[in-house]
Amino acid sequence: MRFQIDKDVFQDALNQVQHVVSTRTTLPILSNVLIEADELGLQLSTTDLDVTVTKRVPAKVGETGSTTLPARRLASIVRELPTSEIDIEVNADNAATVRSGPSFFKILGLPSSEFPVIGEFGEAKVFTIDQRLLRDALRKTSYAISTDETRYVLNGVNCIMGEGMLTLVATDGRRLAMVEQDLEFPAGQESGVIIPTKAVNELQRLFENSGELKVAISDSQASFELNGSLLITKLIEGNYPNFRQVIPGQANYRVTVEREVLHSAVKRVSLLVNEKTNSIKFAFEDNRLAISANSPEIGEAEEIIDVRYDGPRIVVAFNPEFVMAPLRNLDQDEIFIDLIDESSPGVIKIDEPFLYVIMPMRVAN
Amino acid sequence: MHSSHPLDPQPDIPATQLNALWTTISHDLRAELGHSTFDLWFENFQLRSLSPEEVVLVAPGTIYAIWVEENFKSSLLSSFEKHLGACGRIRFEVSVAEEEESLAAGEGTEAIAEVPAEERRQVNPRVLAETVSERKLLELGRAAGLVETFRFDNFVPGENSELAWAASRAVADLPGKTYQPLFFHSACGLGKTHLLHAIGWESLRLRPKSKIIFVTAEHFANDYIDAIQKNALVPFRKRYREADLLLIDDVQFLGRKEGLQREFFHTFNRLADRQKQIVLASDCPASEIVELEDRLVSRFQWGLGVEIHRPGLETRAAILRRKRDDWKMQISDDLINIIVERVRGNVRALEGALIRVAMVTTMSESPISPEQVVEVIADISGGQETRQVGVEEIKRTVAEHYDIDVQIINGKKRTARVAEARQIAMYLVRTLTDLSLVEVASAFAKDHGTVIYAVRKVKKRCDDSASFKSTVELIKRRLVRGGSAMESPRAVRGQYPPNPRLGANPLATGPNEV
Numbered sequence: 038m039r040f041q042i043d044k045d046v047f048q049d050a051l052n053q054v055q056h057v058v059s060t061r062t063t064l065p066i067l068s069n070v071l072i073e074a075d076e077l078g079l080q081l082s083t084t085d086l087d088v089t090v091t092k093r094v095p096a097k098v099g100e101t102g103s104t105t106l107p108a109r110r111l112a113s114i115v116r117e118l119p120t121s122e123i124d125i126e127v128n129a130d131n132a133a134t135v136r137s138g139p140s141f142f143k144i145l146g147l148p149s150s151e152f153p154v155i156g157e158f159g160e161a162k163v164f165t166i167d168q169r170l171l172r173d174a175l176r177k178t179s180y181a182i183s184t185d186e187t188r189y190v191l192n193g194v195n196c197i198m199g200e201g202m203l204t205l206v207a208t209d210g211r212r213l214a215m216v217e218q219d220l221e222f223p224a225g226q227e228s229g230v231i232i233p234t235k236a237v238n239e240l241q242r243l244f245e246n247s248g249e250l251k252v253a254i255s256d257s258q259a260s261f262e263l264n265g266s267l268l269i270t271k272l273i274e275g276n277y278p279n280f281r282q283v284i285p286g287q288a289n290y291r292v293t294v295e296r297e298v299l300h301s302a303v304k305r306v307s308l309l310v311n312e313k314t315n316s317i318k319f320a321f322e323d324n325r326l327a328i329s330a331n332s333p334e335i336g337e338a339e340e341i342i343d344v345r346y347d348g349p350r351i352v353v354a355f356n357p358e359f360v361m362a363p364l365r366n367l368d369q370d371e372i373f374i375d376l377i378d379e380s381s382p383g384v385i386k387i388d389e390p391f392l393y394v395i396m397p398m399r400v401a402n
Numbered sequence: 403m404h405s406s407h408p409l410d411p412q413p414d415i416p417a418t419q420l421n422a423l424w425t426t427i428s429h430d431l432r433a434e435l436g437h438s439t440f441d442l443w444f445e446n447f448q449l450r451s452l453s454p455e456e457v458v459l460v461a462p463g464t465i466y467a468i469w470v471e472e473n474f475k476s477s478l479l480s481s482f483e484k485h486l487g488a489c490g491r492i493r494f495e496v497s498v499a500e501e502e503e504s505l506a507a508g509e510g511t512e513a514i515a516e517v518p519a520e521e522r523r524q525v526n527p528r529v530l531a532e533t534v535s536e537r538k539l540l541e542l543g544r545a546a547g548l549v550e551t552f553r554f555d556n557f558v559p560g561e562n563s564e565l566a567w568a569a570s571r572a573v574a575d576l577p578g579k580t581y582q583p584l585f586f587h588s589a590c591g592l593g594k595t596h597l598l599h600a601i602g603w604e605s606l607r608l609r610p611k612s613k614i615i616f617v618t619a620e621h622f623a624n625d626y627i628d629a630i631q632k633n634a635l636v637p638f639r640k641r642y643r644e645a646d647l648l649l650i651d652d653v654q655f656l657g658r659k660e661g662l663q664r665e666f667f668h669t670f671n672r673l674a675d676r677q678k679q680i681v682l683a684s685d686c687p688a689s690e691i692v693e694l695e696d697r698l699v700s701r702f703q704w705g706l707g708v709e710i711h712r713p714g715l716e717t718r719a720a721i722l723r724r725k726r727d728d729w730k731m732q733i734s735d736d737l738i739n740i741i742v743e744r745v746r747g748n749v750r751a752l753e754g755a756l757i758r759v760a761m762v763t764t765m766s767e768s769p770i771s772p773e774q775v776v777e778v779i780a781d782i783s784g785g786q787e788t789r790q791v792g793v794e795e796i797k798r799t800v801a802e803h804y805d806i807d808v809q810i811i812n813g814k815k816r817t818a819r820v821a822e823a824r825q826i827a828m829y830l831v832r833t834l835t836d837l838s839l840v841e842v843a844s845a846f847a848k849d850h851g852t853v854i855y856a857v858r859k860v861k862k863r864c865d866d867s868a869s870f871k872s873t874v875e876l877i878k879r880r881l882v883r884g885g886s887a888m889e890s891p892r893a894v895r896g897q898y899p900p901n902p903r904l905g906a907n908p909l910a911t912g913p914n915e916v
Contacts (some may be wrong), residue, residue, distance in 0.1 A: 188468065208468075210468040210473070211472045211473060278463065278465035279464070279465055282466065283465055285442075377438070396472075
């Protein structure tokens with residue numbers, strides 16, 4: 038196999054696929070990237086047996102063929118190469134020589150026949166959506182995924198397609214993020230699946246600002262095709278709990294606040310967060326919000342910001358990280374905080390179909 | 403459980419009593435959390451059963467179970483503790499009827515899958531938190547065969563045992579998930595057994611309901627023989643194969659016992675299949691256990707094998723300070739430093755020295771002087787401080803005995819005599835020095851497999867032939883007694899201070915003595 042490829046093209050592609058490679062894997066072949074060269078260019082693939090990413094890139098192929106090379110090592114070599122043209126030649130023993138200007142590398146690979154074959158996709162539901170739609174929805178929800186492995190059904194984003202809606206939900210039992218986007222699905226293509234965290238993270242690397250996304254969903258797998266890349270993932274098996282039961286009903290009070298102002302204020306005050314309770318206080322009163330932290334052994338912090346609120350004084354305590362996570366991932370200038378009382382869940386909303394339920398923490402006084 | 407309706411209380415406590423207790427607890431929770439919060443989260447919860455080990459609550463849906471567990475577990479626990487004195491873990495089950503109803507009533511968007519009702523009810527039977535009284539813990543621990551004093555909090559990890567310590571903690575936290583099996587090996591008295599017990603105690607504390615078994619391999623063998631004699635293999639197998647955590651000490655005892663190995667092989671497989679944790683301790687690496695079936699060797703090597711080394715000076719000092727504080731002895735740090743400089747074998751010897759010094763201290767009127775300490779522990783330090791023997795010295799002594807040139811030992815010649823000499827030399831280097839397998843191999847310009855083979859072969863021949871054994875012993879005695887002008891590599895490297903009592907005890911043998 039022999040080909041010539043542009044350094045930036047190769048580097049970008051390797052960056053997109055190398056994260057799938059697990060750092061500590063039992064099978065050496067899983068550390069490698071499968072490189073297949075045909076007349077049209079290269080196809081790069083990596084897998085950890087759960088998630089597989091394949092990327093097509095243009096290259097001048099002198100001789101077709103395939104091999105596998107250590108993904109991370111190759112990526113770090115390519116990153117450092119001095120010229121924009123890279124020549125790679127792989128011999129029958131899967132030893133690759135990489136030439137770029139004065140540089141010469143020889144990297145030992147493994148035969149492509151050892152690379153795992155990605156399981157056949159059974160009967161699947163297929164549809165196409167705007168990739169920006171899924172990108173934004175994932176960004177607004179994925180930070181709330183649970184990392185508690187004993188609750189494996191929560192280790193992913195629950196994705197429901199049907200009834201004219203695309204609904205994405207993630208929760209860890211103390212907060213819940215949901216996006217509900219109007220979207221017509223072809224009849225018979227409705228489904229509900231749980232996309233595991235790793236696939237969500239890898240998918241977010243592949244998104245671009247525009248273009249279509251082709252989704253296929255089978256019983257146990259899903260695939261996403263976009264921008265010349267293909268991601269195939271196993272789905273989390275099991276039933277996602279009925280999350281709607283924890284979304285509070287009608288709120289009594291609504292606070293309107295500037296997102297960035299709130300975010301930076303919470304960030305500053307949280308520097309003195311009480312390590313025991315891990316909470317900071319939000320006191321809403323008379324168009325003002327006082328955010329304060331008090332840590333007996335360390336000290337205290339307070340910041341007062343302007344908000345729109347004309348209800349009675351309400352004091353709620355929240356985990357500051359749980360407040361900041363959605364603020365970081367939204368882009369609207371203004372957000373709303375809906376409250377029922379001091380001990381009921383609060384809800385962060387924007388003027389788009391998004392909501393974030395956050396449990397208050399109990400405060401001593 | 404399978405035969406009863408999910409909402410049936412267990413027969414020992416009547417439903418009315420459970421309901422009454424839940425009402426009381428609800429009252430507390432209302433007062434603590436406020437009515438609106440209580441109604442929002444706890445309204446349709448029920449108390450299903452109660453035992454010293456666990457409280458089972460039925461939640462009206464999986465999401466309620468998760469939410470309550472994440473947000474209100476401390477309130478629940480303290481309330482149960484207030485009324486029951488002690489509270490085991492709290493476990494949630496999800497009521498089938500409620501869950502199905504909510505699925506149907508939900509927006510019709512839940513991923514609907516045909517899960518049998520029995521399974522669905524178990525969706526999230528998860529441990530919420532577990533507190534178990536010390537008394538109960540002791541009771542459970544003793545039943546499991548654990549020794550009370552071997553806990554994590556009185557183990558002093560040092561550079562010699564860091565990895566073993568970390569692996570033990572990981573295994574106790576997530577049994578069956580991290581290292582399967584975990585295999586310790588070291589010379590005696592360095593803490594293998596302590597860690598095994600400590601893993602058992604910690605697991606019990608975290609999961610009081612789990613079945614934990616600690617046995618020595620010998621005990622396992624006796625149980626097995628008993629079972630065969632009484633024709634009661636079924637209960638024997640049930641006991642071991644249904645364990646959640648199996649801790650086996652001195653597994654080298656399995657060596658050369660075929661029937662026992664076969665039985666243990668199946669026990670091992672069964673536990674591994676069920677992702678139950680196995681922790682093993684041995685006085686040598688799995689590969690060096692004499693006549694251990696290859697399939698067991700390879701299984702023992704699946705997970706993590708950790709060697710516990712002899713503690714260094716600082717660790718020895720830390721261990722003794724810890725012991726002194728535990729035993730409330732009046733011994734200064736300076737005296738401890740004197741002890742650890744002189745006694746550098748296993749921890750038991752260190753403790754013995756400490757106790758002696760403490761005894762002399764309490765009996766004498768005036769404070770004990772450093773010179774007295776040296777004198778009091780003289781025989782212990784003499785016995786422990788094996789002369790540091792060097793590789794070259796061993797090679798030379800063996801060569802002398804076989805009347806061959808030292809160069810031949812390093813060479814490739816493989817006549818029976820030379821091969822025997824070479825194997826004995828490897829065996830002695832392995833047992834008398836601290837060198838690792840790889841270091842030994844490179845000292846002989848061979849690979850480590852050859853060394854393993856040589857060590858095994860010599861051990862076996864020692865067992866089979868008394869005359870061979872006496873040859874090995876003879877060479878060993880010569881080495882230990884000294885009389886060679888060669889410096890040991892250790893002394894050259896200056897890792898240990900020069901030893902004034904070199905070879906004082908002619909019968910002393912290395913701590914790795916087999």
